[in-house]
Amino acid sequence: MSTITDVAREAGVSVATVSRALRGLDRVSPRTRERVLKVANELDYVASPTATSLASGRTQVVGVVAPFLTRWFFATLVSAIEKTLRQHDHHVLLFDLEDDTYDQRLPLSQNMLWKRVDGVITLNLPMTQDELDLVDRLGLPLVAIGTPVADRPNVRIDEAQAMRTATEHLVSLGHERIAYIGAVPSNKAHIRTPQARLDAFREVMQSHGLAEHKQWILGSDWSADSASADTHTLLASDDRPTAIAAASDEMAIGAMAAARAQGLHIPEDLSVIGIDDHALSNVLGLTTVRQDVAAQGRQAAEILLRSLGVATDGGDETEVVVPTELVIRASTAPPTAL
The missing domain is CATH 3.40.50.2300 (Response regulator)
Structure with missing residues (x-):
């Protein structure tokens, strides 16, 4: 398996230059970047996610937090979020806060988030003040789907x-x-x-x-x-x-x-x-x-990616209300006499 040293040797540049070129950082000329990428492709070199995280301080992972994941609604959201993040080389880390009873949930903790995620998407989850303080202390952008979270972008229906x-x-x-x-x-x-x-x-x-x-x-x-x-x-x-x-x-x-x-x-x-x-x-x-549940997941992921500076397309929405529509099928009709 090829290493970053192999790429540097073949491209005739330093290891540091290879690292900057593959991470898309400045201080690398377009010509040099093109040569490094060509050599890396020829040698089938893939940068270590762990090493990249250590160098950049970014994990390229987004924490998705849900009160439970056993409903179609939540599964559909997670699928749409993951697919959208994947297009930008980011992925999902799921946090299922379901407790033993339906009417309670587990708390979001520092051990779940610290150095593990770059941002958070909540799925119809009211946040406690302690949890909000934690997210702020860790400097994590947050986007809420469904239940709004104070002063954070929100994607929902009416x-x-x-x-x-x-x-x-x-x-x-x-x-x-x-x-x-x-x-x-x-x-x-x-x-x-x-x-x-x-x-x-x-x-x-x-x-x-x-x-x-x-x-x-x-x-x-x-x-x-x-x-x-x-x-x-x-x-x-x-x-x-x-x-x-x-x-x-x-x-x-x-x-x-x-x-x-x-x-x-x-x-x-x-x-x-x-x-x-x-x-x-x-x-x-x-x-x-x-x-449109999937659309809510996609839009929330796009907003978070923009807040991370990963994606630039789109506006600066702080609240997105996705429309709903009546779909009439065979389960409703005028009443008959009882």
Whole structure:
């Protein structure tokens, strides 16, 4: 295997010049840089990432921090971020802060970040003041996806508008007896998105003078299994809704499974709508409010790369709101008499 010394000898320059040329630093003439790159390619020389990191102080790694990674939403974000960073020879180091319980998370620590990453992207994660102080102390740029982080760039959708669109669609079809699934306990790890969507649901119901049934506001851990179990209990009652607005497609899919297990037909007996446009939503015929999850990951990665001076394309956005759109499929229709 060729070494940097071999490249220097063949190119007729010093080892330091080879290092500067391969790292794209100044004080190397274009002609010399071209010769070094040609020789390095001919000798199949690849610079050691560790050595490059020690010399530059950069790791070319971005820390991606999530409250958990077992949901389609988070996996899709991570995939888009990694692909975007890879185009600029940067990569992802994942930090899954999931604890043993859904309503808590592990803290972000100095051992996770120090000398390991050049920047941080958070995925729908409220940050504590101690965590913000840590990131500032380490001098790491941070971009937040979803839940905003104070004074940092943010890429998100309008959570409230997405749920307003979903609920208004059900109301426009004539539904008045509408349940909601996706309420969660008040906790620092997950409260922002669930609360914004629940508030928007209530706002639409009130604006149309429709009654909110407390027993129809279902809690969930935002998984299909949990939603299915909760919906099964709801639909077993004689006093059941004609429609369900789910705060995510995964919960909507769970609700649809529960309804069908009880012999109900969708949408004749029950309309169901979600938010996301999950990978399975089209094949299952689920009406949803689509958000472009991958686009959010790409834009967050691009903003971070610009803050690192790696990428120059694009503007100086501090807040990007990605639009959503209603996608009508087979899971919603006007209500029939109970």
